[in-house]
């Protein structure tokens with residue numbers, strides 16, 4: 001619902017890539033679409049990530065990316081730059097303290 005990808009270990013994860021010249025068997029996918037493991041789309045329940053967003057960028061219509069972008073670029077990014085001197089673009093409150101944070105909730 002928040003557009004974060006729910007993996008077997010949830011969505012509060014970081015991804016990386018390795019480029020290698022070798023033959024590997026493809027891992028089979030236990031889902032057909034990226035929303036299959038979201039309780040909202042699978043069962044019509046949950047919606048916890050909606051309540052976590054401080055600017056209501058997640059609604060029953062889904063994730064309002066421009067609203068999310070505006071908050072991160074114009075509120076949280078200047079805050080961490082001024083207070084901590086970093087170039088980070090933080091938020092992600094919709095990715096934590098939710099049923100799909102560290103597992104598939106189904």
Ligand code: SF4
Pocket residue numbers: 001002037038039040041045046047048049050098099100105
């Ligand atoms: S918190 Fe609930 S509604 Fe939001 S993405 Fe996770 S399972 Fe779906």
Ligand code: SF4
Pocket residue numbers: 002052053054055056057058063067068069071072091092093094095
């Ligand atoms: S990253 Fe932050 S602003 Fe964007 S949808 Fe999630 S909680 Fe809302």
